[in-house]
Amino acid sequence: MGGKTKSRLAGVIGWPIAHSLSPHLHRFWLKRAGLEGDYVPLAVRPSALAEALAALPALGFRGVNVTVPHKEAAARLVDRLEPDAARLGAVNLIRVDSRGRLVGSNTDGRGFLASLERAVPDWKERAAAGALLLGAGGAARAVLGALLGAGVRRIHIANRTAQRAQRLAALFEDERIVAAGWSDRSALLKEVGLLVNTTTLGMEGQPPLELELSLLGKGSVVVDLVYRPLCTGLLREAGRRGHAAVDGLGMLVHQAVPAFEAFYGQAPVVDAATFAHLTEALEKP
Ligand SMILES: NC(=O)c1ccc[n+]([C@@H]2O[C@H](COP(=O)([O-])OP(=O)(O)OC[C@H]3O[C@@H](n4cnc5c(N)ncnc54)[C@H](OP(=O)(O)O)[C@@H]3O)[C@@H](O)[C@H]2O)c1
Structure with missing residues (x-):
């Protein structure tokens, strides 16, 4: 089961997904922390979401982020919801627990507040x-x-x-x-x-x-x-x-902090280099 594997694999599920900044962000933090692992974009059609989520433990994923248009559907598909996600009826983070069950949470609100408080x-x-x-x-x-x-x-x-x-x-x-x-x-x-x-x-x-x-x-x-x-x-x-x-970049970065911790076991450092890296990625055509 995914919880027992040594691989540190995570990703983001959306449709479309090519423009997501999340792979840039997590890979930047992974590299800087010297951690082995990867974070991949997963283009999943709405009709295939249930099948894709069910396959995550067997594929060795530690978890995934969930983005447009899947946040609400994912909340109905996971095995368990944390209180924040249950209240919102939407999930942006799924982690695979040690028994291979999918646990959904929502870190968007925390990301918004952290960004506002910092700025x-x-x-x-x-x-x-x-x-x-x-x-x-x-x-x-x-x-x-x-x-x-x-x-x-x-x-x-x-x-x-x-x-x-x-x-x-x-x-x-x-x-x-x-x-x-x-x-x-x-x-x-x-x-x-x-x-x-x-x-x-x-x-x-x-x-x-x-x-x-x-x-x-x-x-x-x-x-x-x-x-x-x-x-x-x-x-x-x-x-x-x-x-x-x-x-909007601060919210994007701060909602990813709990996700990175859940996937890779340590908190990332949010600093000017993080923002500079993402700004550069945004400026690329
Ligand atoms: N910074 C971050 O981390 C972050 C996180 C999440 C989302 N976002 C951004 O937030 C925005 C909304 O995302 P979402 O997921 O909430 O999208 P969504 O669920 O599709 O909601 C879109 C909203 O925009 C309104 N809207 C669309 N076209 C409009 C128009 N021509 N005139 C007036 N209102 C219009 C919609 O109004 P109706 O209800 O009338 O259609 C609705 O309230 C996007 O730009 C997204 O990139 C940023």
Whole structure:
């Protein structure tokens, strides 16, 4: 069984997967720590996910990360869910335990918070009035759980598809969440000190995010989860207006820390060289 093998093999399952930065990140950390092992991209169609996951122990995998579009389906397929993944109904990390069973967890929310805390240590004071979350997809779910756990007083969710924002709010059943209309997003900026874009707007090949950022109060924090490009139109404007601007690479790196530990048995060092390596990989065509 996989738990008994000496190989340190892990990977990331998604569809498509060619553009994932995770292999670059884990291989960089492996090499730097002088550890034997590998981390491979696994392109798995949705129809083959169950079969692929079931084969992981026999193939000697210590575990895998799970990415779009499989996070929710994987939560239904693993043998056991850690509380964070059970609460979100989504898995981004599966480890193979010593008996060859698949244990699912979700480190996206932790990654988001670690990134925010490193970039803006006083973000909680700045966000005292509340936060505005744009989007209600998979990433929004993890960010919302993290912000609630961190004690943010009020969280407005604005999503193009209003029903999806309402469903997300209902998932958490927390009176601090307010589902708002997509057209209210600019007006809501006056009421918050933290803005988080979890939509795909502003991403390469996607339309820009239209927002009246002049309405956001001084000293606010703006986070964009999009990391292709690293400096989105939203972040550029936030920086120009003097807000603290946080890009999506930090979340990507910090969500991978518990994964690397689970796969290879030691914590990686998150430092400037890690970010420089990924930035270089992002800049390659
Ligand atoms: N930095 C990181 O570590 C990290 C981690 C996860 C995700 N992300 C990034 O976060 C983004 C979202 O990922 P996801 O997995 O949450 O995707 P998802 O589940 O597909 O959700 C996409 C979201 O974008 C909204 N959207 C898409 N096109 C739109 C448009 N034209 N106008 C307004 N809203 C639009 C969707 O609204 P509807 O509900 O109306 O369709 C939905 O809220 C991606 O850019 C992804 O790369 C980054």
